[in-house]
Amino acid sequence: MTSRLICLLGPTAVGKTEIAIRLAQRLNAEIISVDSRQIYRQMDIGTAKPTPEEQQAARHHLIDCVDISESFSVADYQSLADTAIADIQNRGKRVLLVGGAGLYFRAIVDGLFEGPGADPALRKRLEGEVAQFGVDALHDRLRVCDPESADRIHPNNIVRVIRALEVYELTGTPMSELQQQWHPEKQRYPFIAFGLTMPRALLYRRIEQRVDVMLANELIAEVESLLAAGYGRDTIALRSFGYKELIAYLDGDCTYLEAISQLRQNTRRFAKRQLTWFRKDTRIEWLDRESTPDIIENILGKIGDI
Incomplete structure (x- = not known):
């Protein structure tokens, strides 16, 4: 079966997972995660990885694929994504790309930036x-x-x-x-893309709530266990938001409140960067979660028979 990829994109904490699972169930689709951190096995809480229950509700791909000590590139991700897409489509199901990693999304649909030849x-x-x-x-x-x-x-x-x-x-x-410049006429797959958004103040409140949930779910214990397992503080994955701030706290470089404040701020900045990246892509149709009535039916109506 060959059909357009269905893409659900947007900033962190906007609620992509919830919508994606409902869409996957309605469309007989499987989800490919477009996330640069959920690819790692040991990072669960700090990456807001879909829960086991959510992953049972709709099959997910490209989650828990590599160890955080392993080298992993966008090209590696593209290769895994291509394999997953072929597998899903060969089984007669639709592909639903879901996430907020703009570079990973572009690697799938447009290919990788090659740049000038070596000098x-x-x-x-x-x-x-x-x-x-x-x-x-x-x-x-x-x-x-x-x-x-x-x-x-x-x-x-x-x-x-x-x-x-x-x-x-x-x-x-x-x-x-x-790497943020691409040429739609050279795209690797046919696709239809939707971006989820909401008023900035509401998104920031949701980010703060997510941080609180992560902390309640023992995010600090997750960070401590990774350090205890021997993963260095300079490991690329651990230098991302959600981990670096708590490592600084555990190392005594800041107070707990300072670490949490920095985590919230860094997550807000990350969401802003995501929106800036995706807004440049005119192929994405934006849907405001607050003002779009019955968002699932809205998306299904726009998809049609593909």
């Missing part, structure tokens, strides 16, 4: 600078010209640090900015 002379010079000054010095330089890529690339990942600097020096544009 051997430039790459040799950058490798020489690594040998002379260390990768941290180059990572610091990357943070100046492309802070978003610096946040995403670990200093020890020399190949990716060099590539990001190479792209910037060759184009004069941060790689993170180039």
Whole structure:
């Protein structure tokens, strides 16, 4: 069976999982998670991973696939997603992409950013600078010209640090900015996409409520168990919001209240970045959860017989 992918996108805490499960049940669909952190097995509470009950209500894919100590790239995600899409469609079911990772969504529907070809002379010079000054010095330089890529690339990942600097020096544009440019006419799959939104004040209240629920569900214990298992504080996954703030608290770098305040703020900022990313994609039809009557029926009506 070949049909358009159905995509449900939007910021964290907007309520995508609830809507997605109801849609999957109505459409005979299976859900592919479009989330850069739920892919990890050990990160459950801090990533707001669908509960076992929710995963039983509708089959989910690309959750709990890798260990947080493993290297995992967007290309790896794309490969897993392609396999899952083929499997679901071959079994006669529809595919429902659900999540808030804009780069992962784009990797599925549009493909990966390739960027300019390698420049051997430039790459040799950058490798020489690594040998002379260390990768941290180059990572610091990357943070100046492309802070978003610096946040995403670990200093020890020399190949990716060099590539990001190479792209910037060759184009004069941060790689993170180039990665937000895509060409709809080259899309890899036919799809129909809906974005869920709500008034910003309400979304922020929901974010604060989610943080409270995470803490009540022993988020601190989850972070402690990961550290006790030997995962380093510089592990890329643990440097994400929900974990880095509580690690700072456990290390005595801030008080508990300061950590929670920072967690709420970082989550709000993350939601804002998600909305900024998705708003640039004119192929997404936005639905306000507060003002759209019967949102499930609304989406079903727009999907039609696909």
